[in-house]
Amino acid sequence: MDVGINFNGDQTFEKIRDGARLSEELGYSNIWVGESVEFNHPFPVITAIAGATENIQLGSGIVSYYFNRPLHIKKAFETLVESYGERFTIALAPGDLNSLRAAGIEISKPLSKLEETIAELRASEALAKTPIYVGASGPKMIEVGSKLADGVLLNYAHPDYVKWALEHLARDTFVAVYAPALLTPDSANERSALIAASYVAAGANKTFQKEFGLTEFVEEIRKILRDKKFSELVKHREFLTSHFLISGDTEAIQKQINTFEKMGINQVILGSPFCYNHDAIKAIGRVL
Amino acid sequence: MHLSLGLVTAMPIADSVNLARSAEKADYSRIWLGEDIFHREVFTYLSILVQATEKIRLGTGITSPYVRNLPVLASSAKAVSDLFRGRFMLGLGVGGLPEIEKLTGTRPKNTVETLEKTVQHLREKLDTQIFMGVRGPKMLELAGRVADGVILSGPRGYIEKAVEIVDTASEGRHVEKVLWNAFYLGENPRLISQITSVMMDSMPGFAREYMDPARAEEELCITGPLEQVKEEIKGYEKLGIDALVVGPPYGENPVDVIGKMGVL
Numbered sequence: 001m002d003v004g005i006n007f008n009g010d011q012t013f014e015k016i017r018d019g020a021r022l023s024e025e026l027g028y029s030n031i032w033v034g035e036s037v038e039f040n041h042p043f044p045v046i047t048a049i050a051g052a053t054e055n056i057q058l059g060s061g062i063v064s065y066y067f068n069r070p071l072h073i074k075k076a077f078e079t080l081v082e083s084y085g086e087r088f089t090i091a092l093a094p095g096d097l098n099s100l101r102a103a104g105i106e107i108s109k110p111l112s113k114l115e116e117t118i119a120e121l122r123a124s125e126a127l128a129k130t131p132i133y134v135g136a137s138g139p140k141m142i143e144v145g146s147k148l149a150d151g152v153l154l155n156y157a158h159p160d161y162v163k164w165a166l167e168h169l170a171r172d173t174f175v176a177v178y179a180p181a182l183l184t185p186d187s188a189n190e191r192s193a194l195i196a197a198s199y200v201a202a203g204a205n206k207t208f209q210k211e212f213g214l215t216e217f218v219e220e221i222r223k224i225l226r227d228k229k230f231s232e233l234v235k236h237r238e239f240l241t242s243h244f245l246i247s248g249d250t251e252a253i254q255k256q257i258n259t260f261e262k263m264g265i266n267q268v269i270l271g272s273p274f275c276y277n278h279d280a281i282k283a284i285g286r287v288l
Numbered sequence: 289m290h291l292s293l294g295l296v297t298a299m300p301i302a303d304s305v306n307l308a309r310s311a312e313k314a315d316y317s318r319i320w321l322g323e324d325i326f327h328r329e330v331f332t333y334l335s336i337l338v339q340a341t342e343k344i345r346l347g348t349g350i351t352s353p354y355v356r357n358l359p360v361l362a363s364s365a366k367a368v369s370d371l372f373r374g375r376f377m378l379g380l381g382v383g384g385l386p387e388i389e390k391l392t393g394t395r396p397k398n399t400v401e402t403l404e405k406t407v408q409h410l411r412e413k414l415d416t417q418i419f420m421g422v423r424g425p426k427m428l429e430l431a432g433r434v435a436d437g438v439i440l441s442g443p444r445g446y447i448e449k450a451v452e453i454v455d456t457a458s459e460g461r462h463v464e465k466v467l468w469n470a471f472y473l474g475e476n477p478r479l480i481s482q483i484t485s486v487m488m489d490s491m492p493g494f495a496r497e498y499m500d501p502a503r504a505e506e507e508l509c510i511t512g513p514l515e516q517v518k519e520e521i522k523g524y525e526k527l528g529i530d531a532l533v534v535g536p537p538y539g540e541n542p543v544d545v546i547g548k549m550g551v552l
Contacts, residue, residue, distance in 0.1 A: 009363070037359040040367035047335035048371055067360050071391070077330035083301050083336050164384045174547050 001261040004030035004176065004269040006051070007059060007280065009040025015046060017052040019275050025058040027287025032061025032091065032153075032178070032269055035068075037099045050084040058089050061133035061153065061178065061269065063155045064095025066105050070117040078126040087198075091153055092117060093135035095198065096203075109145050118148050133174070138205035142168040148209045153178040155200055158243045159259050166213060166263070174266050181246040181270035183280035188238050192273040197244035198225060205240055223251060246270060250283050289525045291549060292318040294349065294535020295337075297328040303391025303542075304333075305340045310543045311534075314342040319350025320379060320439070320468065320533055323343075325387050331364040347377030350421035351387065354396045354407040361406070362413045369416045369440060378414065379439055380406060381421035383491055384490065393450050395433045400426045407434050419466065422493050427454055432457025436462030442491065442531075443499030443507035451528040456501055465532045467524055470509040473539035473548065483537070516547060518544050 005028045020031055031049055033042040040188065042060050049058055063073055073090065080088050094100075094110045101107070110256050121132055134145030137155040142165055151174025154165045162177055169175070182189060201214075204224045209215045214218035217239070224232045233240065242245055246256055246268070257268045271273045273279055293311035295304045308319055314356065319337065323330040330351050337346055344428070352363060369376045382399045396402070407418055410433050411535045417420050420431040421439035431438040432454040442451050454463050484505045510520055510532075521532055539545035 009367055030534040033361075037363060039363065040370055041331065041360065041363040043329060043332045043364065044335040044367035044371050047332050050338070051336070067357065069391075071326075072329055072356065074362075075327070076332045079301065079332040079336070084330070099359070105357060196447060205293040239333070 001257060001265075002029035002267040003257060003284070004028060004032055004061075004178075004267050005275055006032045006178070006266075006269055006271045007045070007275045008014075008034045008036065008272050008286060009045045010036070010272075013045075013048050013212070013277070017048060019278055019281060020049040020053050020056070024053045026282065028285065028286045029267060030054065030057040030059070030089065030269070030280075034061055034272070035063050035095065037096075037103065039065075042077050042280060045084070045198050046076075046088075047080065050080060050087070055087055057087055057089055058127050059090055060101060061089075061094040062090070062095075062134075065092050065101070065113060065117040066095050067103070070120040073117065073129065074121050074124050077121075077130060078124060079131065081126050082125055089131045089133065090108075090121060090127075091133040091135050092149075108184075111140065114141075114144065115148060126229050131227075133176070135178070135204065137165070137208065139168040142171045146173050147168045150174060151176070151266070153177065155203075157197075157200075157246050159263065161208070161212070161243070162263060162265065164208070169192040174196060175264070176267040177246075177260050178269040179244065179246050179271050181253070181274035182185075183250065183274065183277065183283055184202065184248055186277055189273040189276050191230070192276070193245055193247065194237060194240055195230055197240040198236070199232050200244045201240060205216060213257050215239065246274075250287060253284060254287055289521060289529065290317040290531040292316060292320055292324065292466065292531050292533045294320050294533040294544065295409055296322040296324050296328055296473070296536060297333050298324040299536070301328070301333065301336055304337060304450055307546060308337050308341050308346075310546045312341050315530070316344060316534075316546070318345045318347065318377070318552060320347055320466070321534075322349050322535075323351045323355070323383070325352075325355055325383065328459070330366055330404045330476055331346065334368050334376075335371055338357055338368070338375065343375070345375045345377060346372065347417075347419065348379045349378040349419070350381035352381060352383030352388065353367035353402055354383060355368070355393075356390060356410040358409060359363075362410060364399075364409060365414055365416070377417045377437075378410065378421055379419040379421055380410075381439075382427075388407050400430055404430055404434060406540050419464070421468075424494055428453040429457040430462055437462060437466060438528075439468050439533075441468050443493040444523075444527075445500075445507070445531070446495040447524070448527050449498055456527070463485070464530045466533060467529045468533035468535055470537070471534050471539075472509060473514065473545045474536055475512070476537075476540075479537060480505050480511055482540065517549075
């Protein structure tokens with residue numbers, strides 16, 4: 001089972017480079033760089049990691065096809081392939097809806113826009129060997145993504161949720177489980193992990209909420225995040241941790257990875273804040 | 289007079305890395321990377337160049353707020369600024385109108401206002417020098433008011449006028465003037481004639497007023513043997529130009545040209 005790791009542009013480049021080198025050395029299969037308006041843009045971050053590592057698979061995870069023009073996504077990866085060779089992957093998603101709205105970016109027809117973006121990327125000869133994945137959580141995006149792209153990254157951490165998501169695949173394809181992760185004990189990053197998990201919960205799709213009876217819970221989490229009253233997340237800590245976070249000690253995380261492997265998942269991606277703690281990267285790296 | 293290297297994203301990266309290293313070795317102070325919007329991605333390209341060099345400063349020369357939306361422009365500029373650790377400069381301008389129209393489907397509107405708002409927004413997010421690559425009188429005035437420097441291009445008479453507009457608007461604050469015209473060390477009349485014709489096509493009316501069309505090649509291209517080029521540069525220095533861009537097409541052997549110009 002491949003295990004990937006996520007770095008974002010919210011750390012210094014020195015720390016990202018060190019973490020990326022460590023991940024490559026210890027046998028993580030992929031590095032995925034996410035996008036947020038609050039963070040440094042993923043293209044320079046991916047470039048810096050490419051320059052600091054040798055051959056680990058590296059890519060966006062995810063980059064928004066609303067914030068970024070499909071042309072720029074294509075050109076950025078063509079530029080990377082030209083300089084560093086065939087070691088890149090592109091993962092796309094609409095992006096954070098609240099940030100898009102705040103920036104005045106019109107969000108319409110996410111599935112057709114996805115189709116257009118993939119078509120533009122596929123038209124590039126330079127990217128013929130670069131896999132394209134779709135970050136998905138809603139049933140329609142999972143279905144369309146699995147049909148059009150080379151695989152999907154599921155934003156779920158709990159086996160029941162993953163099982164439900166797998167039922168919506170249009171075909172047998174590459175599937176990764178991509179969720180915030182925390183190797184415990186880690187008091188320094190516990191709060192970040194809880195906030196990251198709550199953002200995933202807050203972004204839950206309506207069909208998913210209904211399926212698992214989470215409508216009220218999601219509404220409450222959204223309110224907490226809207227009001228920025230993060231301390232109130234503590235009362236949901238247990239549920240958020242068990243359902244929206246890959247967490248525990250080395251053995252517990254290994255066990256979760258094994259569970260996903262048995263379900264036919266191709267890769268588990270340990271999402272931020274896992275990357276903040278280099279001892280955690282080492283600990284999980286040793287058992288890969 | 290400082291020397292800068294001019295590169296564009298239409299150039300293969302390996303060639304640019306080679307030229308960037310030569311410029312650094314020849315003690316050039318900066319590299320400006322022009323964004324050809326249908327070629328390579330400018331911030332990715334710059335991130336590759338910064339890793340291939342040691343200390344030379346690098347900047348976009350220019351990128352346009354009509355090409356990327358503000359959050360992406362800001363987070364990209366912030367990323368390269370952090371990656372470059374003080375070596376980054378942001379060059380902004382409207383860009384080539386036909387290319388932007390082809391990309392976005394519309395002709396850029398309210399350009400002065402858009403550029404001013406973009407600079408204001410980026411000043412809040414970034415601690416980096418902002419240059420403006422602009423041409424028209426209102427834009428030059430804006431650059432004089434809000435930018436740290438201006439990248440100029442056009443006939444000699446126009447450059448003189450542009451320096452005057454920028455200096456008047458800057459009210460005593462020094463706004464650096466960078467000149468980026470076509471550059472070719474040596475003789476190549478055919479190429480110079482082709483380049484002049486392309487430059488004439490994209491030249492705004494305001495700049496045309498200040499040139500003698502019969503002398504278009506001399507007015508728009510810095511070209512000729514080394515001694516002649518040196519004299520021309522001295523002339524621009526007298527007009528108030530602080531830095532000259534040695535850019536495409538350079539000369540027959542670009543690496544040699546960068547070295548020869550570096551000893552000036």
